[in-house]
Amino acid sequence: MIRYALKCSQSHSFEMWFADSATYDTLADQKLVSCPDCGSTEVKKDIMAPGISSAKGQEAQSLSPRAMAEAIRKVRAHVMSETTDMGRKFPDEARRMHEGDVEPRPIRGEATPDEVKSLVEDGIPILPVPPEPPKEN
Ligand SMILES: [Zn+2]
Incomplete structure (x- = not known):
């Protein structure tokens, strides 16, 4: 198992476990890795920086509830179709x-x-x- 620090297109940081790096690549390619905060599947590996809080990340969390619901619907539709x-x-x-x-x-x-x-x-x-x-x- 490998733990990755990930960051979505809305700059939410989160961590997820994967069997190995190839599993991560496959899931990310198929857009099956989604941000737990906003459901975005545009996620990238983040640089592990324990103890450093990012003020930037806080500002970016201004997604409206409507946009958030829309993002979640998109992820669901994608998962259901794939x-x-x-x-x-x-x-x-x-x-x-x-x-x-x-x-x-x-x-x-x-x-x-x-x-x-x-x-x-x-x-x-x-x-x-x-x-x-x-x-x-
Ligand atoms: Zn996010």
Whole structure:
């Protein structure tokens, strides 16, 4: 497992774990890495700078709720169109892909918190699909 400090196009800094650098590259290429703050998939590796707070990052967090909801909808639409829904078979299928039993492809589905924990512990790259933002009015 490798931990990356990432930064999105809105200058939000966050950290995420990946199985290895190739996994990060693949997920980032497919825009499956999204900022937990705004849902932006324009993320870059950030330079690790522990203890240094960036005043710039604070100013950039002025995304309106409407723009934020829009960004989340875009990420959801992208994930939905690029992945196959495995439903409850998702944890098994993700594991089989990781172990090379089946051809890797982007999938989504349901997993219990325990299943998610066990997949992550085994170095299987999974990401939460952001929840549908509330409808306006
Ligand atoms: Zn962001």
